Amino acid sequence: MNIFADFHARVAAILDCIAASGRLPEGLDAARFVVEPPKDASLGDLATNAAMVFAKEAKAHFANPRQLATEIAAALAQAEGVEQAEVAGPGFINIRLKKEVFADVLRAVLASCEDYGRAPKGREGSLSGKVNVEYVSANPTGPMHVGHGRGAVFGDALANLLEFAGCEVTREYYINDAGAQVDALARSAYLRYREALGETIAIPDGLYPGDYLKAAGQAIARSYGPALLDKPESEWLAPVRRAAVGAMMAMIRDDLAALRITHEVFFSERTLHEKQNGVSDIDAAIERLRAKGLVYEGRLPPPKGQLPEDWEDRQQTLFKSTAFGDDIDRPLQKSDGSHTYLAADIAYHQTKIDRGFTALIDIWGADHGGYVKRMQAAVAALSDRKVDLDVKLCQMVRLMRGGEPVKMSKRSGDFVTLREVVDEVGVDAVRFMMLYRKNDAPLEFDLAKVIEQSKDNPVFYVQYAHARAKSALRRALAAFPDFDVSAAALAGAPLELLADEGEIALAKSIAQYPRLIEAAAAAHEPHRVAFYLYDLASVFHAHWNRGKDRPQLRFVNAGERDLTRARVALVVSLTCVLASGLGVLGVSAPDEMR
C-alpha cells in the first residue's frame, strides 16, 4: 500500500473528470505532477502540485492555479479517508488524512512485513525488465583495497534495490584478465614459483611484489614441479597466468564474500579476444559498428596540454563516438595491432545487449570518469540507442582512525586491504557507512567512529532502533505471555487506539517507505535508503524517549491489554520496515546489541 501512489491516481482521476467536462484538455500527462509529503508536517499528510503544473493548460477556464486547486481540493475532500483538503500558497493542495488510513497502512505492512514496499510483479515502466549491474571489476592482480570496496558495496546495494523495486537484475563482474597487467602478474607469480622451489629471487620494478603471490607460486610449484623452470616464457606464461588469475580471483571472491557480495556472472575479458573460426567477439563487434558506418581509418589531433613523450601521429582504426556525443573519436587498436581496452569493452557491452538486457549500469571508480562518454556512445551505437547505459562513479575513500588519516603505503605492495578493514570493524559498519553518502561524493571512513556504540554513529543508531523495537516486543510477551505476535495476528489488533502524535508520526514515516524505494531505485541512489532509515530510526527513538517521562506512552502497558496490542503491532511494523531497508543495504538487523 502506497498512499502517495493511491492519491496520485485519485488526483489524476479528478483531472480526467474536469477534462471530461471540457474545462481541461484531454490526455494530460499525469507523470508531470507529484503527490509528496508536505514541506512541513503541520500542513497535513500529503501535498500535490497538480494545479500549478497544469496552470497553463487550465488558463482558458481557470483564472489562476488556485482556482483549479480549489476545484480539485473540493473533490478530494469528498474522497475516502480524507479529513481535509485545502489550498495553500500559489496552488498547493494539502491533504489531511483520517487516522484510519494509517491504521490501514500498518495493516498492509503487517500483511507483507519485509515485502512491504516491494514492487508488484510484472509492473510496467522504467522499474521493470532485465537490468545488468556490473560492479567491482577490479583487476585480478592483487587483493581489493578500500576504494574497490565502495564500488562493490554500492553496486550490490543498487542491485538489491532495483530487484526490490521490480527489476530482473543480473550482478556481473568483468574480469580484466587480458592485458599487460595480467602478464606482469604472471611474471611475478613465476618468480614466486621459482622461490617456492628454493631459489632466491628479486622482484623488479613493474611487477607485483606483494606477499600475496607467494601462495600462488607455491600452488604452481605443487602442480608443475620443476617442469616450468627451464622453459622459455612463451611456454610458461599462459599456464602461469591462468593459475595466477585463478588464485587472485579466488582471493577476490573471498574478499567479496566477506562483504556479503556474490555475483551471478563473472565475465572474462580474455574470452572476447579468443578467435573462433578466425574471428573474435571483438572483431565481430567492430565489424558490426563498421557496418553502421561508425568505424574508419584516420588520424587524431594530438591531445591539448602537455604532449605525451612518445606521441606519434599515425593513422589508426577509430570509432566514430562523436556521432553519439563524445568529444573525439576513439582508437580501437594499439600501435602493435592489438585491440585497445575500449575495443574489448565494446565487445563486452555488445554481449550484454545480445543477452537481452534493456538497461545497463556500470559502477566505476571516479578516475575513469573520462571514459563514460565513449562507453555510452558505444552502447548507443551498438543498440541503435535502444539500450540505456548509466555509469555510476564512486569517489575515493579516505581511511581515517580517530580523525587522523591512515597511512596508505604502497611500498613493497603493502597497503591496507579491504579485508583488513572488514575484519577490523565488521561488514555492517563498512556497508552502511559506504552507503551513507552519495556515490559521487568523497567519503571519509573513520575506523574508530564506525564501531562506536553511540548516537553519533549512524550504523549503530539504525541497528539499535531495530534491536530496541525487538526488545519492546520481548517485554510485551513477558507482560502478556498469551499474545500472538505474528504479523498476521497483529493485523487484527485495535490499531485505531494509536492516537499519540509520536505513534502517528511513526506510522507516517513507515507509510513513506514504498515511495522512497521507488524514487531511490529510479534515481539509482541507494544512499537514500540509508538516510531514510536514519530518519525512521530517529522518529522511533524520539517517541521512545518520551516514554521515559511519561510511562503511559510506553509500548508495553501492563494494565492496558488492547492498547499494548495496538502498540506492539506498530512496533512490529517498524521492525518489518527497518529489516527490509537494512536488507536492501545488505546490513544485518540485530535483535539485540548488548
Next chain:
RNA sequence: GGCCCCGUAGCUCAGCUGGAUAGAGCAACUGCCUUCUAAGCAGUAGGCCGCAGGUUCGAAUCCUGCCGGGGUCGCCA
C-alpha cells in the same frame, strides 16, 4: 587548454529529478536526567545555497559565463 564531478550552517553532509519559511548530525550555547524502556533527553543559535546573468507563476535544483577544489586527457585497465 578540452572534458567530467564537486562547491549548501564553523565541521561532515542530506535536500525526494523545478515547489511553500533550505534540513539533519557533530561542535557551540541553555536547561533537564543520574535512570533501569538500552549507550542520555529537550531546546536555542547559526545560511547573499561559490559569483553573475538567463529560462518561468516559482531555481540550491535547469541553461550560459566566470571563480575555487578534485579527477582525467591516443597504446594502462
